[in-house]
Amino acid sequence: MGRAERSVLIIGLGVLGLVVLAVVAALALGSTEPTRFPEGSPEDVLQRYLIAVEEGRAEEAYDHLSARAREDMSFRDFSRYVATAGQYPSERRVRIDRAVGDGDRVTLYLTVEFFYGSGIDFNRSTYERPVRMVREDGVWKVDEPLTVL
Structure with a gap:
């Protein structure tokens, strides 16, 4: 040769x-396309909350929090968190795997995957994260200020 x-x-x-x-x-x-959930469902509300945080829309995200969650974190502190959330972008995918509970309380179980590196050094880290949801006045709300996901 x-x-x-x-x-x-x-x-x-x-x-x-x-x-x-x-x-x-x-x-x-x-797939990069988000899953579509029935409007107003706990999954839909959580998805809209996460997108609002990711896109820096603090007021919209805060509206998705329950009264208890808003007591845990003031809007001022929450808006600071949202403002810094997009400063350190990472390749992340959040998948809602299942919902457990009924009535006015549900826990959504998420699988969170982080992707980092490239080529041969491409890595993936995965963990499960439960998120409490509560129905207030007929509307589902995120029952904790998700500042770490």
């Missing part, structure tokens, strides 16, 4: 390697 043929082979293998890495990353990250 001549020098030119080896160069073409090496380039071809490099391109193939990059394609394989791209496919693995795409499969690991999954």
Whole structure:
């Protein structure tokens, strides 16, 4: 095999390697489209809360908190948290796996995945996080000021 043929082979293998890495990353990250939940459901309210926080809309997010959660954290403190939440972006995916409970109290169990690195150093960290939801005046509310997720 001549020098030119080896160069073409090496380039071809490099391109193939990059394609394989791209496919693995795409499969690991999954779909970027959020799941749609029935309007007004605990899952829908939590999803809207998380999106509002992510997009820096503190007032909207705070409206999704229960009276108890608002007692735990003033709007002033909450808005500071929301303002800093987007300063340190990370690749994160939050999936609502299941709801446990009935009546006016439900716990949603989330799987939170963080993705970091790239190529060969691509890593994923996963953990489960319960979130309490409560129905107040017929509307579902997040029953804790989720400042860490």
